[in-house]
Structures are given as C-alpha cells and as structure tokens.
Amino acid sequence: xxxxxxxxxxxxxxxxxxxxxxxxxxxxxxxxxxxxxxxxxxxxxxxxxxxxxxxxxxxxxxxxxxxxxxxxxxxxxxxxxxxxxxxxxxxxxxxxxxxxxxxxxxxxxxxxxxxxxxxxxxxxxxxxxxxxxxxxxxxxxxxxxxxxxxxxxxxxxxxxxxxxxxxxxxxxxxxxxxxxxxxxxxxxxxxxxxxxxxxxxxxxxxxxxxxxxxxxxxxxxxxxxxxxxxxxxxxxxxxxxxxxxxxxxxxxxxxxxxxxxxxxxxxxxxxxxxxxxxxxxxxxxxxxxxxxxxxxxxxxxxxxxxxxxxxxxxxxxxxxxxxxxxxxxxxxxxxxxxxxxxxxxxxxxxxxxxxxxxxxxxxxxxxxxxxxxx
Amino acid sequence: xxxxxxxxxxxxxxxxxxxxxxxxxxxxxxxxxxxxxxxxxxxxxxxxxxxxxxxxxxxxxxxxxxxxxxxxxxxxxxxxxxxxxxxxxxxxxxxxxxxxxxxxxxxxxxxxxxxxxxxxxxxxxxxxxxxxxxxxxxxxxxxxxxxxxxxxxxxxxxxxxxxxxxxxxxxxxxxxxxxxxxxxxxxxxxxxxxxxxxxxxxxxxxxxxxxxxxxxxxxxxxxxxxxxxxxxxxxxxxxxxxxxxxxxxxxxxxxxxxxxxxxxxxxxxxxxxxxxxxxxxxxxxxxxxxxxxxxxxxxxxxxxxxxxxxxxxxxxxxxxxxxxxxxxxxxxxxxxxxxxxxxxxxxxxxxxxxxxxxxxxxxxxxxxxxxxxxxxxxxxxxxxxxxxxxxxxxxxxxxxxxxxxxxxxxxxxxxxxx
Numbered sequence: 001x002x003x004x005x006x007x008x009x010x011x012x013x014x015x016x017x018x019x020x021x022x023x024x025x026x027x028x029x030x031x032x033x034x035x036x037x038x039x040x041x042x043x044x045x046x047x048x049x050x051x052x053x054x055x056x057x058x059x060x061x062x063x064x065x066x067x068x069x070x071x072x073x074x075x076x077x078x079x080x081x082x083x084x085x086x087x088x089x090x091x092x093x094x095x096x097x098x099x100x101x102x103x104x105x106x107x108x109x110x111x112x113x114x115x116x117x118x119x120x121x122x123x124x125x126x127x128x129x130x131x132x133x134x135x136x137x138x139x140x141x142x143x144x145x146x147x148x149x150x151x152x153x154x155x156x157x158x159x160x161x162x163x164x165x166x167x168x169x170x171x172x173x174x175x176x177x178x179x180x181x182x183x184x185x186x187x188x189x190x191x192x193x194x195x196x197x198x199x200x201x202x203x204x205x206x207x208x209x210x211x212x213x214x215x216x217x218x219x220x221x222x223x224x225x226x227x228x229x230x231x232x233x234x235x236x237x238x239x240x241x242x243x244x245x246x247x248x249x250x251x252x253x254x255x256x257x258x259x260x261x262x263x264x265x266x267x268x269x270x271x272x273x274x275x276x277x278x279x280x281x282x283x284x285x286x287x288x289x290x291x292x293x294x295x296x297x298x299x300x301x302x303x304x305x306x307x308x309x310x311x312x313x314x315x316x317x318x319x320x321x322x323x324x325x326x327x328x329x330x331x332x333x334x335x336x337x338x339x340x341x342x343x344x345x346x347x348x349x350x351x352x353x354x355x356x357x358x359x360x361x362x363x364x365x366x367x368x369x370x371x372x373x374x
Numbered sequence: 375x376x377x378x379x380x381x382x383x384x385x386x387x388x389x390x391x392x393x394x395x396x397x398x399x400x401x402x403x404x405x406x407x408x409x410x411x412x413x414x415x416x417x418x419x420x421x422x423x424x425x426x427x428x429x430x431x432x433x434x435x436x437x438x439x440x441x442x443x444x445x446x447x448x449x450x451x452x453x454x455x456x457x458x459x460x461x462x463x464x465x466x467x468x469x470x471x472x473x474x475x476x477x478x479x480x481x482x483x484x485x486x487x488x489x490x491x492x493x494x495x496x497x498x499x500x501x502x503x504x505x506x507x508x509x510x511x512x513x514x515x516x517x518x519x520x521x522x523x524x525x526x527x528x529x530x531x532x533x534x535x536x537x538x539x540x541x542x543x544x545x546x547x548x549x550x551x552x553x554x555x556x557x558x559x560x561x562x563x564x565x566x567x568x569x570x571x572x573x574x575x576x577x578x579x580x581x582x583x584x585x586x587x588x589x590x591x592x593x594x595x596x597x598x599x600x601x602x603x604x605x606x607x608x609x610x611x612x613x614x615x616x617x618x619x620x621x622x623x624x625x626x627x628x629x630x631x632x633x634x635x636x637x638x639x640x641x642x643x644x645x646x647x648x649x650x651x652x653x654x655x656x657x658x659x660x661x662x663x664x665x666x667x668x669x670x671x672x673x674x675x676x677x678x679x680x681x682x683x684x685x686x687x688x689x690x691x692x693x694x695x696x697x698x699x700x701x702x703x704x705x706x707x708x709x710x711x712x713x714x715x716x717x718x719x720x721x722x723x724x725x726x727x728x729x730x731x732x733x734x735x736x737x738x739x740x741x742x743x744x745x746x747x748x749x750x751x752x753x754x755x756x757x758x759x760x761x762x763x764x765x766x767x768x769x770x771x772x773x774x775x776x777x778x779x780x781x782x783x784x785x786x787x788x789x790x791x792x
Contacts, residue, residue: 040679040680041679043678043679043680043681044675044678044679046678047678048678065675066671067675068668068671068672068675070668070669070672071672071675071676074672074676075676075679294660294661294663294664294667294691295663295664295667295690295691296667296690297667297671305660306660306664307664307667307668324668324671326664326665326668328660328661328664350661351661352661352664352665352668353661353662353664353665
C-alpha cells in the first residue's frame with residue numbers, strides 16, 4: 001500500500017515522465033483496492049471489462065471507468081467503514097445535490113505534503129504573519145463542504161493573526177456580510193502586517209465592484225495576496241475576463257496581478273492545482289487529465305475541447321480514481337505557457353449544458369485566454 | 375429585480391414592497407374588475423411588436439436561440455381572438471340567469487404563482503392566465519431563471535398601464551420562507567407549478583380558505599403498436615431531442631405493444647440512428663451534446679453498479695435502455711430514453727401506480743386500432759393523446775392536465791332576486 005505515498009512523497013512536482021511509473025503503480029494499487037472493497041465499484045469495473053493489470057502505459061489510464069460527479073451526487077460510495085476514515089467531505093452542491101467523499105488517513109498523509117510542497121513551490125508559504133479576510137464560509141461543524149475546508153486550510157500558509165469571514169454562521173444559517181469585509185479591508189490597510197484575501201472569485205468580483213461603486217479604495221500592505229478557490233459557482237453567467245478582475249484588484253486594493261493566486265480542485269479530485277504566474281493550471285505529478293469526446297467519451301488529442309476526466313490514486317476511502325466532471329475543458333502543451341513548467345495546462349471552459357459554450361475545437365484557441373480555472 | 379405596480383425596483387426594496395402590499399391590493403380590488411378585453415388587447419399589441427421584430431433583441435438577450443421558433447408555435451394562442459375563445463370555452467356556462475336570479479363569474483382575487491424553472495417564460499404565462507380572469511397576480515420567479523418573464527411582464531405593464539396594479543413579480547428564493555409566507559397570507563389562490571416538494575411545501579403555507587391550484591410534474595410516454603412508419607419514428611426522435619425529456623409532455627418511456635425482449639432490442643437498434651440524427655441536429659454545440667452523453671453514461675454506470683439486467687444501447691450523445699419492467703418512470707433525460715414492453719392487455723394495470731401523474735401518450739399504431747388504443751389509454755388515466763412527434767406541441771383549445779385552468783381562477787357569485 002506504499003505505492004501512493006511513493007508517488008506523493010517522491011521527487012518532481014511537475015515531472016510527468018519522472019513520476020510515470022510511480023503514478024501507474026499507485027493507480028493499479030488504488031483501483032485494485034476499490035475493486036476489492038467496494039462492491040458497486042467492482043460491478044462497474046466488471047461490466048466495463050476493466051481490471052487494474054491493464055494499466056501498463058499512460059494511455060491505459062483511459063480504461064479506468066470514468067465515473068461522472070453526477071453519480072456521486074446520486075449515491076455515496078465508500079471502500080471502507082466510516083470509523084476508519086479521517087473525515088467525510090461534500091461538494092458545495094450548487095444545484096441542490098452534492099457528492100460525499102470519504103478521506104482516509106493514508107490520503108491525508110499523502111495530501112498534506114503535496115499541499116505544502118506545491119504551496120512552497122508557488123511562493124504561498126511565508127513566515128510573516130498575516131490577517132485573513134475569507135470571502136467564503138466560516139467553518140462550522142454542520143458545514144462539510146470541501147471548499148470551506150480548503151479555504152480554512154489556506155489561512156495557515158502564513159501564520160494567521162486574525163480571520164474575518166464574509167459568510168458568518170449566525171443562529172443556524174450563514175449570513176453574508178460583504179460590507180463588513182470591505183470595512184475590515186480598510187482597517188487592515190493600516191496594519192503593519194500583510195492581508196491575505198481567500199475566497200470565491202465571484203465574491204471577490206462582486207465585492208470589488210461594490211467597493212468601486214462606492215468609491216472605496218485601499219492600499220493593502222506590501223506582501224498582501226489574494227487566493228482564489230472554489231470556482232464561480234452559480235455565477236457562470238457573470239464570469240468575467242480575468243484581466244478585468246486583476247485590474248480591479250489593483251485599483252481597489254492595491255494588490256498586483258502577481259499576488260493573485262488561483263486554485264482548482266474538486267471534492268472528488270482533491271489535487272492542489274495551482275495557477276502558474278501566467279495563470280495556467282499545469283497538471284501536477286499527482287494527477288492526470290484526459291479530455292474526452294463530448295459525444296463518444298473517446299479520449300481526445302491535446303488541443304480539442306471535451307469533457308474533463310481527472311485521474312488520481314489519492315483516495316482509498318471512496319472510489320474516485322477516475323472522475324468525469326461536468327466541465328468542458330481543453331489541454332494545451334505546457335511549453336506554450338513559457339513559465340518554465342512543462343506539464344500540459346488544463347483550461348476549464350465552463351459547465352456542460354451552459355448556453356455560452358458553443359465553440360468547437362477550431363474556436364477553442366481564442367478561449368484559452370479567458371476565464372479558465374475559476 | 376422586483377416588478378411592483380409597473381415599476382422595476384431593486385431586490386433590496388423587498389421589505390418595503392411587502393410592507394405596503396396589502397394596502398395596494400385592497401385599493402386595487404376595491405376598484406371595478408379588470409375587463410378581459412384590456413388583457414387580450416395588450417397581448418395583441420405585444421404580438422404586433424413581436425412581429426415587427428421590436429422584441430427580437432430582448433428575447434435574444436434573455437433566452438435560448440430556439441425561443442423565437444417556440445413562440446411562433448404559441449403565438450396563435452396568444453392572439454386576442456384565441457384568448458377570447460379560450461375564455462368562452464373554459465368559463466362557458468359559469469354565469470347566466472338562474473331560477474333564483476343570476477350567477478356572475480368573478481375573479482378569485484389575488485393569485486400567488488409559484489412557477490417552476492423548467493420552461494422559460496412560464497412565470498409570464500401563468501400570470502397571463504391570472505390576468506385573463508381578472509385576478510391580481512403575485513409571481514414568485516424560479517431561481518436561476520433567465521429574466522425573460524420579468525422582462526415580458528414589465529413590457530405588458532408598459533404596453534397597457536391598466537394592467538400594472540395587477541402584476542407583482544418577486545425574485546424570492548424558495549428558502550426565504552418568511553417572505554413567501556407574507557405573500558401566501560395575501561393570496562386567495564396559490565398556483566403551484568413544480569415537483570412534489572414544491573407542492574407540499576406550499577400546501578403547508580397556504581392559509582385555510584385559500585384555493586390550491588397545483589400543476590404538478592407529469593409523466594408522458596410513447597405507445598407503439600404494429601409496424602411503425604419511419605417518418606413517425608423520426609418525429610418521435612425529434613421530440614425527444616428537442617425537449618431533452620424536461621417537460622411534463624416529454625416522452626420518458628417508449629412502450630412497445632409486446633412482451634418479446636428481442637422485439638424491444640431490435641426496435642432499439644433501429645431507432646438509435648434516428649435518435650442520434652435528431653440529437654445532433656438539436657444540439658450542434660459540444661456543451662449540450664456532452665450533457666446527453668454524460669447523463670447516458672451515468673445511467674449506464676448506475677445500472678452496472680446495481681447489476682441490473684437492463685441493456686443500454688449507447689449512441690452519440692444519446693442512448694436507449696431496454697428495461698425488464700413495465701413501470702412508467704423518469705428517463706435519464708437529455709436524449710436518454712427507456713424502452714419497455716407493455717402488451718395492451720396489461721396497460722391499465724401497469725400505469726396504475728402513476729395514474730394521477732399521467733399526461734401525454736404519443737400513440738403510434740395501425741389506423742384500425744387507433745380508436746381502441748385511444749380509449750384504453752384514456753381509461754388508464756392519460757389526459758392527452760397525440761402523435762409521438764407532437765407530444766409537446768400545444769393543441770388549440772386543450773385542457774391543462776385534464777382541467778380548464780381559467781375556470782379554477784374564477785368563482786361563481788350567485789345573486790338572488792330580491
């Protein structure tokens with residue numbers, strides 16, 4: 001069972017060639033584990049003639065049954081009893097339904113070093129204490145959403161002096177307070193310590209627009225950062241050009257584009273995707289991405305638009321080795337980015353069924369600059 | 375945005391609007407009732423503007439490209455003559471001389487409309503039915519709507535200012551129970567469109583004495599007997615692709631008048647290419663195509679996880695599943711349909727569990743059997759029987775789930791001679 005730890009503790013954060021054998025070995029072990037322990041997963045694998053020994057090359061990863069996130073929303077699958085799990089986390093369930101994913105202790109043991117190493121690599125970890133303004137949910141025991149935990153986790157990258165939450169738990173419900181967050185930012189601009197804003201991009205966007213409208217503008221101290229996680233949620237229609245967001249952050253908060261970091265991940269695929277300085281999501285060594293044909297689900301070559309299939313051996317508690325999101329996306333060669341990381345870049349174009357996604361492969365290139373990854 | 379008495383107001387004004395609502399309602403109800411001619415006239419004026427292309431931009435802004443084509447189907451129902459004919463048909467006989475004197479039809483008073491989100495423009499449509507019968511309408515918009523209904527109702531109030539006091543539109547989310555409760559307290563009738571959860575939730579809110587008018591979710595299916603004509607089958611495929619299975623009238627299950635598994639599988643094989651073709655035409659964009667593929671694939675995995683005997687025939691962006699049972703159930707939607715065997719002798723029995731939810735049957739059979747099967751379907755509880763290709767097309771003068779809605783929005787006032 002050490003294949004997984006070998007992958008997550010091993011060298012090469014963004015080295016697919018170097019991690020290939022370890023990744024395949026960990027995937028074989030992970031799939032075998034779920035097939036052994038989770039009868040419904042075993043039945044699916046059998047129906048699709050899949051067995052872990054088939055995973056010999058990277059191309060073989062496409063043979064692992066890609067299970068839609070929709071499936072996990074309809075039924076919870078587990079490969080171990082709850083008492084052996086470290087925790088159970090849910091997706092935010094924008095449309096009223098949410099997935100449940102269990103996290104085992106081995107997964108935590110693999111995930112923590114991954115997050116720390118990637119955080120360091122992307123310059124997020126600092127010994128200088130910081131104040132946090134979280135444009136997201138205050139943690140509460142009734143809130144099991146992955147994004148709440150992620151945002152809370154991000155408040156430890158620099159020692160926390162204080163935390164302000166824009167969505168606070170009051171008398172059994174979340175109460176939004178964007179105005180309070182704006183006041184807090186104004187207060188923190190006079191602090192000698194930097195501020196870190198952690199939040200949903202949509203909340204940041206609406207908050208900044210509101211501050212701009214009211215004529216408010218502050219200069220946050222040097223070293224302040226903005227960390228964006230959790231996607232645009234139900235605000236796809238309002239998804240903005242990222243450049244507008246950066247410009248607004250500079251204008252209203254005095255935070256430069258380089259200090260804005262974005263993350264991508266899913267409860268069913270909790271790999272810590274960090275945007276590079278050029279705002280691209282390069283695939284880390286702990287994950288593989290297959291883009292599949294929207295009509296046939298066949299794997300597509302690089303540069304074609306399709307359904308995003310995310311693969312990782314991270315979790316034993318829930319069978320999520322290969323997860324099909326309901327996002328359309330595209331892969332592009334890592335070298336084209338120019339940031340120095342060579343693994344391919346994943347760009348999320350938007351939710352399946354959304355009316356605005358009407359492009360085909362030919363038009364995809366022009367979308368590369370817009371909205372990805374939120 | 376809130377629409378109140380013809381004026382658009384920001385969401386934040388909700389408390390003020392709600393606070394003053396009862397006074398405004400009482401004042402409107404104290405005045406002489408709204409004449410149907412005012413409403414039909416306003417519809418006519420709007421349709422003229424639509425024909426002149428003046429609304430194209432608005433519709434393009436708020437809705438899918440297909441809406442103009444859909445509106446074309448409905449447009450004949452919105453013409454003043456058609457609306458007047460409908461009023462006459464649905465409320466005919468309600469008023470008139472009686473041995474004791476006379477009976478007059480009066481509006482119920484205040485209708486609260488809770489519209490479902492599965493059909494763009496539905497909130498505007500249900501409010502129009504309320505207006506036609508002279509009622510004052512409080513409309514709760516579904517969350518995630520496009521804004522089309524609000525825009526249309528604002529347009530209607532601008533076109534005919536006499537309608538303005540009869541229209542209030544609120545973007546209240548369903549979880550804001552306090553505001554909904556306030557509206558429900560003011561209502562004489564609550565019109566609910568939606569699933570069981572919405573309907574039961576509203577029942578709990580309705581004050582005693584408030585009339586409940588529930589347009590719940592319905593299930594529809596196609597029934598095929600004999601050797602179907604390929605053109606008719608192509609029509610069925612187009613219907614499935616065009617509605618994505620999302621409407622009450624959308625075909626969820628294709629029933630064949632047989633018990634033979636081989637016949638079902640052979641049908642699936644021959645129907646799949648027609649469905650693929652229809653789906654491809656209906657959704658040229660990858661995002662919509664992927665939705666069908668994803669739902670079909672998810673369904674296939676669920677069946678595999680359960681070890682079900684059902685056999686999936688996957689197509690490009692669609693699928694057919696040949697199932698063992700006979701029950702009518704929801705399909706996986708988005709171009710993924712179920713195929714089941716149901717010999718006519720078992721039809722009434724097999725549909726009995728869903729009797730109160732049946733809506734449309736698309737019937738395809740030899741001409742000489744049509745009368746027999748039609749009567750059989752009607753006895754099973756079906757309220758609409760059409761050709762499979764036109765299951766979701768509106769029929770001029772049709773009832774709604776077996777009832778005449780306008781009659782339910784009125785009350786009969788008996789006036790005895792002194």
